[in-house]
Amino acid sequence: MPHSYEEEEENFLRSEKSSKVFRRLVGEILSHRRDSGVLITAVIITAIAGTLYPLALGFAINGVINKNFTDLFIYSAAFLGFYIIQFFSNRIRTVSSTGVAQKTIKELRDRAFTSIQKVPVSFFGKVKTGYLISRITNDAETLSEFLTFQIPQVISGISTVIVSISIMFYLDFTLTLYALIVIPLLSGFTLSIQNKVRRNYLGTRRTIAAITGNLAENISGIRAIKSFNVEERMAMNFDKLNSDNFAANLKAARLSSFYGSIIRVIEATGIAIVLLAGAQQLFANAISIGILVTFVIYVQEFFDPVTQLSQLYNSYQSSMVGVTRIYGIIDSPSEESISRGSIKIEKFNESIRFENVSFSYGKTMALKNISIQINKGEKIGIVGHTGAGKTTFSNLLLKFFSPSSGRIYVDGKDLTDIETESYRKLIAPVLQEPFMFRGTILDNIRTFSPEASDEFIIGKAKEFGLYPLFENLESGLESEIGEMGRNLSEGQRQAISLLRAFIRNPEILIMDEPTSQIDPYSEKLIISSLGAFLKDKTLILITHRFSLISLVDRAVSFEEGQKVEEGSFSDLLKSNGVFRKMYNIQHNTDT
Amino acid sequence: MNFTINMSKRIKNIIAVLYPLYFGSRYLKGKRWILYSVICISIITAGTRLLIPVLIGDAVSSVQSLNFKRLEYFAILILFISAISGFFQFFVNYGSQYISQLYAYGMRNNIFEHLMKKKFLFFENQTSGDLLSRSTMDVEGTRVFIMNATNQLLPTLFMILFSLIFLFILDPLYALIFLVTVPVLILIGVTFQRKQRVHWRRIRSYYGNMNEELQENIVGNRVVRGFSIEGEETTKFNSTTKSYFDEYMIVARIRGFHNNLMPLTISIAATAILLYGGYVSIINASQVGNLVAAVNIFSIMTFPISSLGRLIVFSENARASIQRINMVLSDEMQEDIQSTRRSKHSGDLLINNISFTRGKRQIFSGVNLRISQGEIVGITGKTASGKSAFVNLLPRFYEPDTGSILIGGRDVSSIPLSELRRTIALVPQEITLLSGTILENITLSDTSLSLEAVVKAARIAVIDKFIESLPDKYDTRVGERGITLSGGQRQRVAIARAIVSEPKILILDDATSSVDPETELEILKRIRKELSGTTVLIVTHRKSAIKFADRILRIQNGSVEDIFDLEEDLKGIVDGANLYRGGDENATQL
């Protein structure tokens, strides 16, 4: 049983150490030198000011006991002063921590997006759209809480702990030792549940990703679901994933709440110990009451970050799982790293040659031993039954996939050695399934040819006989077409997809069933305008429509992944093959 | 006068911070008592937490009076109270998680059910990326607030209340000083809340945009690659993440000032108490225990009070989210999908004077038509003439503006959708297969179908041989949207999916456009043979398919009419009528 991408990732996540990911993340955060420098400074100042105010308080109380007004005023002022310092440093800390967090998140998202532009096309056959989206949006978001609130908390916690312990040692050595008795207890307890916490968080992230995946699929498949009236069943399936997530979250919550409560009891134990031990010291006249008060506050202060640990720990684990997932995308091997093409080509000069090319998507062969030569300026038609491998052939031509065996040469150079971008610049494809972006029709063309003006596009639409197809729209080519172009008819979508390619004015035009949904009358207009346009261009045309065959010099028939016929229109009609059979059916000359 | 209005408005705003909690509580369905108990317990924990500084103060006093027994007693009491507080804290933490997760669970199901009930029209103006973000991140946004409101916000508010009481017991003047800070805190909170509101709305909608752009880029990856526009796409996405970032920074700057002003206010009050209390006890030579306790109460308060600002942030985020969620939860554009009745109606079709507009465009007006059961009808017409619009009216994917459609003599608007959509199966132009196996896709309408029925449907759709040739046969996974199948294979699986439950009316909306004519004809022949009695509507441009039909309709200029003279009337409308020669001069010889 082959593992799905999600299962593979799950295994990977289980084995991946949080600490490794965390180190990588920290490295990236620190690369924003200025921001992280400011943040750390602000946090440390805050923490130090925060740890010094109990000292001021203690001295002020001593002043009260010693009936010393000056001491009371001075230390009260210092007490307030530390808070004012905190106000300013905290302000900086708030802004810089958000800066660091959001910058890191933005970068992760941008890098993941860039990486998605570079992964081989086959990647999208394995990973669900919803999962990818969930990673780049939801999972990145888990970092927000962690980096904005928790990380500064840790830094400040660490500095608080260091400063308060130093002061405590300075004030009274023995009492400090008493105060620290609870530390081993605390760390032992934290370590003992670490693995469990992590496992719980893996569970919550996995179940939420499953929810997102299911939602994404159901929303995009809503039309099928509604037409078969299976809404309720889908809701039941969703409920199952949803309850899994609920259960996983509660499991994680139980442990973290338990942790929080235990910490609180440990804290109280610490205070009680200090009080009792402090009283002994006091009777022995080793310390003053002021110092005892200070000590009690320090123990509380010291426990504040520690109590936060329970929250921090949850946030840490959950965001590390999230980040690991994004790194998974960022680290996906890119197409270039696989094919390593480096030769740039500027122009198509001679020919494209397939030499014994075979290809398989997985187990079964989709193309077998194809050899074919397409010279510059030639127009080739490709016909064949459904599933014969026509689209696969164009996928190889477009370098969406690379041959499993055999080679493709472009101007004598192996296609895998050619830089993909420079090669694709020569080509414009019309894919079997037109894809539309949101926006207007003009937007959909301009995305692909940014320099084209509105007039130019409209002119071209008229020139290719496509304009009449949009005439009945409310705002013509300015009409909003909705997601995936849903507010258009299928034929109109194909027309846009054609116009897109024509306006690119490519050297090589690859069209896969470009007019399958366009009525023959409109098609005829298109065909008649293409003659001049195609002059000097190389055309590879996949079609079932024999009207389009008038455009080609030579036709090739595919059958179950193999090339079975090749020749001119009349040659093929004379031979008794697939080509002739299809022709006859469409023209009812014999059935 | 003005002042009172202002004040009452402010108070309303303050209460509005809690609105998401109220909103959430409506989705707890019978579990609301948990919410109330968590709130009650949080009152107890808030009280016990504050008791500790009071006890510490007492302990210090007993040290001062050299009473060791009393000190011991207080130390044990502190431990004991902490244990109780820890015990209750567990329920507060877990309870708030429970409540918030229960909300998220209920809300997600609720959103899902609403989405399923929405009409087709609803989805035309929405994008799946945005809907996705509404049902995930926006739910999460409210959930986070609900959780923090129950385990932090409410306890903090109670703590403030208790502090006041304790301070009052310690010294009424302490309480008075504290009381002065409350309006200041409220003012800061409200300003803070108001200033960031618009930014949170923007943040949430940029987040939706991010989802949309990702979705488009991923689904359209072949176009993006084929035209090498990866660079432009990346620039677009980066600018969305940039806007998102910028808004966050604005909020951070607002937060940096207002949020930190709150603990500063508290500390000014603490200093005042320190000075006043210190002064008084020097003069009176009284014990410092009370003073220590009071200042301690303040220092315990600073952290929760500074976290109040954070809770206001969460609340604003949640309110922006609720607005977006409500769009999905509104009852507009819903259709009634529920019904247990699953009987089928006859395949007689009568169309009475229907008109239909799309946006502002009239697509049909006054169309009348009768199609009797068992007829095979070809429908043709130019691109964008309204063929799909016409067939989509029959299963009520859209509704005509006027006129009626009758199936088996009954008006479709009076037939429950569950029956109607069992009676009519439509294979659309744009196929959506679900990820899963071929079998799961074919049995979408009814999982209890037997394998024989599935195989039979596959045979009629001429996809059986192909499926048998696959290593995993019917259990082959087809990938998302059926990505691992060829165009024609996907269409044929969709045809099998439509005919497997034996509908009375089968509509093929150009559903064989990617299938070669030979296979197409074979499918049509098998449909005629095996599904006799089924009314079949075939939308097509192909002459071979048109010729196969018993009757031909042409859609033109908003009307639907019968065609009798094929060659003459269909000139230029169906494929093959004009170009007998192909492109090759020599072909004339044939």
Ligand SMILES: Nc1ncnc2c1ncn2[C@@H]1O[C@H](COP(=O)(O)OP(=O)(O)OP(=O)(O)O)[C@@H](O)[C@H]1O
């Ligand atoms: N991404 C993929 N993963 C696995 N198998 C695939 C994938 N794409 C296509 N195939 C298989 O490869 C074979 C050839 O498919 P191809 O899309 O090239 O056919 P086609 O000739 O274009 O057919 P059609 O006319 O129906 O579009 C088919 O059997 C198909 O199931």
Ligand SMILES: Nc1ncnc2c1ncn2[C@@H]1O[C@H](COP(=O)(O)OP(=O)(O)OP(=O)(O)O)[C@@H](O)[C@H]1O
């Ligand atoms: N959701 C929509 N909102 C507004 N207008 C729409 C919407 N869907 C389709 N239209 C418009 O309605 C008209 C009829 O569209 P329809 O899809 O019915 O055409 P068709 O005859 O099926 O064309 P084709 O042969 O290309 O499939 C077109 O002009 C189209 O732009």
Ligand SMILES: [Mg+2]
């Ligand atoms: Mg194909």
Ligand SMILES: [Mg+2]
């Ligand atoms: Mg249509």
